[in-house]
Amino acid sequence: MDLNDTQRKLISILIACANSGSKNGILGYGSCVEHLCFSEDVYCDVMELAKKQYVHDIICNSGDDKRILNKVTKMRRIFACSGAFEKLDRENIRYAVLKGVHFAKQAYGDIGYRKSNDVDILIDRKNIKKALSIFKEEGFVQGSVDSEGVIEECGREKQMFLMLHSHQTYPMVKCLKNPRMSVVVDFNFELFWGEKNQEAGSEKDVTGDGKPAAENKIFIDEFLEDAVLTRIGKARFKVLPKEKAMMQICLHHYKDMNSIWLLYRGCPILKLLCDIYFFAVNCFDGSDVTRFSDMVLRYSAEKYVYYIFYYTYKLFCGGSISKGGVLKEDTNGNNAFKNDFLTGTLERLQNTITGGFEFLDEFGLQEDEKRKWNVRFDERIFNESNDFFIRMLNESDMKKIEENKRYMM
Numbered sequence: 397m398d399l400n401d402t403q404r405k406l407i408s409i410l411i412a413c414a415n416s417g418s419k420n421g422i423l424g425y426g427s428c429v430e431h432l433c434f435s436e437d438v439y440c441d442v443m444e445l446a447k448k449q450y451v452h453d454i455i456c457n458s459g460d461d462k463r464i465l466n467k468v469t470k471m472r473r474i475f476a477c478s479g480a481f482e483k484l485d486r487e488n489i490r491y492a493v494l495k496g497v498h499f500a501k502q503a504y505g506d507i508g509y510r511k512s513n514d515v516d517i518l519i520d521r522k523n524i525k526k527a528l529s530i531f532k533e534e535g536f537v538q539g540s541v542d543s544e545g546v547i548e549e550c551g552r553e554k555q556m557f558l559m560l561h562s563h564q565t566y567p568m569v570k571c572l573k574n575p576r577m578s579v580v581v582d583f584n585f586e587l588f589w590g591e592k593n594q595e596a597g598s599e600k601d602v603t604g605d606g607k608p609a610a611e612n613k614i615f616i617d618e619f620l621e622d623a624v625l626t627r628i629g630k631a632r633f634k635v636l637p638k639e640k641a642m643m644q645i646c647l648h649h650y651k652d653m654n655s656i657w658l659l660y661r662g663c664p665i666l667k668l669l670c671d672i673y674f675f676a677v678n679c680f681d682g683s684d685v686t687r688f689s690d691m692v693l694r695y696s697a698e699k700y701v702y703y704i705f706y707y708t709y710k711l712f713c714g715g716s717i718s719k720g721g722v723l724k725e726d727t728n729g730n731n732a733f734k735n736d737f738l739t740g741t742l743e744r745l746q747n748t749i750t751g752g753f754e755f756l757d758e759f760g761l762q763e764d765e766k767r768k769w770n771v772r773f774d775e776r777i778f779n780e781s782n783d784f785f786i787r788m789l790n791e792s793d794m795k796k797i798e799e800n801k802r803y804m805m
Contacts, residue, residue: 397774402441414677450667467508473579475631480534490620491519492636503675514580520617521585536568541578545571557803639688650700657800665777672708682736689744702745
């Protein structure tokens with residue numbers, strides 16, 4: 397990858413942080429990180445770049461007020477859902493909290509190192525109505541909230557648009573005692589995007605991977621059967637086992653990196669790939685490859701996991717991968733940490749990819765909107781503007797974007 401000195405230094409610092417075994421901030425990561433930061437006159441440039449790429453919190457000092465505030469805010473948000481979680485359990489409704497505080501603790505060692513603004517919950521579509529009712533009993537409203545804590549309920553039209561054209565409901569919101577602090581809850585009822593058209597037995601290919609829809613269908617209630625109870629502070633809630641959590645976040649990040657709507661709004665690619673790399677380094681090793689790969693293949697998610705692991709490996713593991721999927725070591729000695737889990741999974745999945753590897757250079761979620769990037773990946777990561785992407789959009793793309801603005805903002 398053709399990175400400049402500041403970009404390469406930031407990646408080196410992130411790698412050192414992930415592999416240090418310490419989660420006490422940049423000054424607690426040991427001499428390796430201190431050397432990278434302070435031995436050359438690049439510290440200010442690196443930190444400025446980290447802020448622009450939304451990864452500053454990962455490497456900031458443990459006493460940083462912003463990180464502590466982020467931690468307290470996320471804890472208050474998840475605790476505000478505790479009553480609803482208890483009611484879901486009493487009603488025997490399966491669910492799992494996605495990403496959020498539990499993922500941040502697993503991947504980064506401290507929930508303050510990863511910023512998130514909402515609580516994402518995976519739940520089967522058949523249980524959505526009951527779940528919405530339970531959260532309303534706990535003081536939540538389906539709508540949006542402004543910076544002053546004023547809630548505006550959403551109309552039926554917006555609710556139906558998201559149910560029919562996305563994988564989630566319109567958010568539930570609740571203001572806490574501080575009127576400027578609110579909780580936003582998103583109910584996800586699918587893992588793949590566009591599954592509104594994927595009825596079992598249907599032959600329509602919505603995700604664009606060339607497989608009949610029935611092969612892509614994940615039955616959410618079944619997927620949630622082994623969700624595990626966890627506790628963070630006073631909050632008790634259920635989460636996915638680590639293998640399913642990794643697959644879910646790969647699917648989520650693939651969507652973020654390929655959705656025309658989300659790319660239009662700006663996609664923090666480096667932050668997304670940090671999630672995968674830190675999670676892989678701190679929670680997985682080579683012994684997990686077979687179990688994880690088998691699960692990915694069982695759910696027909698190999699193309700999307702491969703895509704995310706491909707770019708994570710390319711950025712953090714110092715090697716390259718040919719279009720045929722062959723892993724190559726970096727001969728320049730850059731980015732010294734190799735990860736057996738990422739490498740092993742890529743090697744195991746590469747022979748299962750059908751239809752070639754052109755998808756690695758494309759964007760778009762559905763088949764009729766896919767096209768080839770005209771900007772290199774390393775340029776897209778650190779580009780501070782998405783003007784280059786907007787210039788690639790056509791009239792049909794802009795029509796979809798305007799429709800999304802109408803119903804989703």
